[in-house]
Amino acid sequence: MDIFTPFAYSGKDDPISNINNQIPPECTNMSVTSKLTIALLKSFHGKGYHLYIDNWYSSVPLLRYLLQQQTICTSTSRSTQVPKILKARKVAKGSTSSDVSRKLLAQKYEDKNKVYMLTTAERADTVTKQKPGGHEKILPRSIDSYNQNMGGVDCIDPLLEPYDATRKIVR
Secondary structure: OOOOOOOOOOOOOOOOOOHHHOOOHHHOOOOHHHHHHHHHHHHHOOOOOEEEEOOOOOOHHHHHHHHHOOOEEEEEEOHHHOOHHHHHOOOOOOOEEEEEEOOEEEEEEEOOOEEEEEEOOOOOOEEEEEOOOOOEEEEEHHHHHHHHHHOOHHHHHHHHHHHOOOOOOOO
């Protein structure tokens, strides 16, 4: 059984918890969220895990690094993280467009909104889901896998929104 060893991050100026001291030198140019992900996962490298993350942590350099460490990853992505040619491509509602580069799959799916995915685990194929009312919905396999494995994690934000302490003030 793998044991997770947490550490307290107290800012970039603390030499003990400085995130750059917790990661390999080749990762020091990555975003802080990518560095944090790498530091938290270092005891799991090389063990064949599949990581699911949301767009706050997702980046192409992170997914490539994790793949080198034998950790596959599926994530939602921000439009700034996908190839510009994929972002610019027109996609009909219910359709998917994909690009593959060195075992990294980037996808754009159009439903009610545009959904961008990055994955090193899935192929560019689709799955058919039965929806209430008897109609079928065709989804990219990466989105279906992400939805099944993220569970309720992404569902908590809309539930917490009414309790948000920040208020807009009109003066």
